[in-house]
């Protein structure tokens with residue numbers, strides 16, 4: 001565990017007790033069973049926002065607490081433990097980062113206070129196909145007399161049904177795959193020509209495919225510079241990836257602890273199954289991987305707070321490492337529970353499903369291993 | 379029946395081919411085997427019934443089982459001809475389920491003539507669905523810890539207790555069940571009984587799975603009745619029979635039924651479609667590609683092992699302890715493939731329902747989830763490894779079992 005400041009400890013403890021009290025896994029189950037379109041519980045989100053969690057990285061002048069990314073990671077990790085579904089990563093982390101890093105004063109004043117309050121939900125609309133590929137932007141932004149016209153589609157937009165504001169990557173020039181010629185646009189989700197299709201996902205979270213049909217936006221909708229969108233996008237994505245890794249850490253730790261408990265209580269052959277060395281060693285292995293993953297996740301978040309030049313490699317390291325660990329632990333959770341782990345009534349399936357969705361989001365392990373190697377020059 | 383040599387086998391092939399042409403309803407060509415479905419919600423179509431009855435009457439659904447009990451009475455070579463001709467015609471084998479896979483072979487070995495005559499023909503005709511009443515809440519891997527008891531009531535046994543994870547109990551006509559008939563002993567106090575599920579003392583409650591469907595149940599017995607004539611093997615001698623049945627179950631599960639839910643497309647093709655490839659056809663994601671290759675190579679080695687084991691076992695028809703190796707090897711490979719199918723499909727491999735995903739994508743997700751059971755049922759991966767290390771490798775057993 002990273003050495004925390006007093007504020008960070010308090011923030012984490014507050015998150016921990018709120019999660020225990022208000023958002024156990026049974027709350028997630030209830031949300032799923034209710035089939036709510038948003039993919040999260042709006043009341044719970046209001047409470048989270050009231051505690052200031054949507055504004056942890058937002059500068060004080062825009063209504064946030066400016067505690068930084070490690071602090072936000074601590075909150076997200078606690079929420080991850082019980083699979084709490086909320087727009088925190090999409091809005092309070094991803095889109096907020098885009099505005100903080102790329103927004104003009106006007107853009108920041110318009111959106112950041114509402115994001116920090118939780119009254120506006122913003123999200124990144126980046127990918128267009130089945131895989132994360134931020135440079136493969138085909139959605140076009142054609143310049144018009146008064147601004148731009150957007151045409152194309154975005155897939156797997158997190159909280160896409162709930163979002164009021166979309167941060168959209170669009171191509172102003174060049175071909176899909178070119179890093180040049182990409183710009184980011186702020187598009188209110190109720191703009192004419194925006195249509196959303198709800199995705200019903202295995203992990204029951206909210207996401208949407210979004211189509212843009214002659215969506216007219218003014219010049220002032222551009223975030224950052226017309227041609228510098230990609231560099232900004234990468235920085236934004238790295239922040240989202242690091243935060244998502246923190247969620248995965250929390251979920252994996254919890255999945256592990258629940259499994260460990262089961263090893264200590266389930267009796268077969270007249271002894272607890274945790275007495276079998278075959279399982280003991282795998283528990284020790286999981287523990288090892290979790291410790292390694294925690295270091296990677298905390299290092300990435302800390303590097304972001306320090307605005308250190310190695311953020312990209314540390315983030316890819318964290319997402320790849322954490323993805324492997326959550327993959328392992330979620331599989332072992334089912335396997336070590338035997339038949340009961342296969343039932344919907346048990347939580348193991350929730351962790352398994354969440355693991356694969358989180359692994360795929362913002363680049364899976366293969367993506368980040370490749371990116372890590374490319375950054376290192378091999 | 380005589381073991382046909384080369385030419386006779388060709389004559390036989392011709393005969394089977396003609397028969398299939400004359401009897402297999404054209405409308406069913408390429409239709410997946412309804413027996414393989416997890417949920418059997420819909421009643422079979424008239425064509426399906428026609429096909430089942432035709433194959434059942436021939437005994438060709440259970441081609442190598444003895445003719446006097448309704449099987450095909452064929453040699454192993456002839457049985458392969460039948461399977462081959464069914465495949466060629468795009469026809470599924472309509473005779474299946476637990477009766478064929480595990481119970482039938484066990485009863486053929488341990489049952490009395492009267493028991494075989496009563497139960498086997500109905501299995502060969504696909505008329506009776508069986509379920510397996512083995513596992514209990516307290517007796518999973520340690521199956522011999524089971525406590526559902528059967529009390530001798532003169533002409534019958536009275537059964538009280540409960541089973542869990544009973545696949546297909548909600549559709550089953552009959553149950554083969556392990557019951558405790560002596561509480562003083564563990565393994566030697568277990569008996570193997572058969573009874574109808576259609577009786578007042580039996581209650582089933584389907585349990586929803588992580589994959590969404592409910593193919594298995596909790597099964598409760600309150601004063602349920604098993605006739606004395608339906609005790610298989612000696613009283614308190616059920617454990618030996620159960621072990622044999624589990625061998626059949628494991629050999630049946632060996633990497634089989636490994637539907638990938640990818641619409642018959644190979645994983646490699648799927649990867650090219652979803653991930654892309656270079657001008658030499660190499661999958662664009664090199665990381666994924668090397669894992670695909672590793673799996674493919676292991677899969678071939680697995681198939682080579684299956685062939686080798688078959689050749690080595692010729693003349694000795696029953697499954698050997700080598701099946702324990704095959705179950706772990708096969709199920710692991712299948713699970714890897716399920717995982718890679720999901721990874722290949724990316725965001726499209728995360729769907730639960732709805733028209734944003736195609737049928738193959740949704741099937742891949744459900745198949746991946748259900749596939750997690752492959753290393754749990756029929757003896758978990760860990761239990762298989764214990765069997766290998768103790769029975770085959772001769773390593774000491776420190777479990778407080780027995």
Ligand SMILES: Cc1cc2nc3c(=O)[nH]c(=O)nc-3n(C[C@H](O)[C@H](O)[C@H](O)COP(=O)(O)OP(=O)(O)OC[C@H]3O[C@@H](n4cnc5c(N)ncnc54)[C@H](O)[C@@H]3O)c2cc1C
Nearest residue numbers: 276335336338339510512513518519543545751755758760
């Ligand atoms: C989809 C599905 C269908 C099934 N269908 C049927 C059916 O039709 N009929 C039926 O009777 N049963 C059925 N089963 C039950 C299945 O046989 C049991 O789940 C299995 O035997 C494991 O028992 P358990 O679930 O109690 O797990 P446990 O035995 O409690 O095992 C929990 C974990 O401990 C491990 N473990 C246990 N003992 C050891 C050991 N000595 N060394 C190392 N590790 C150990 C296990 O491998 C597992 O990982 C089904 C199960 C599933 C998932």
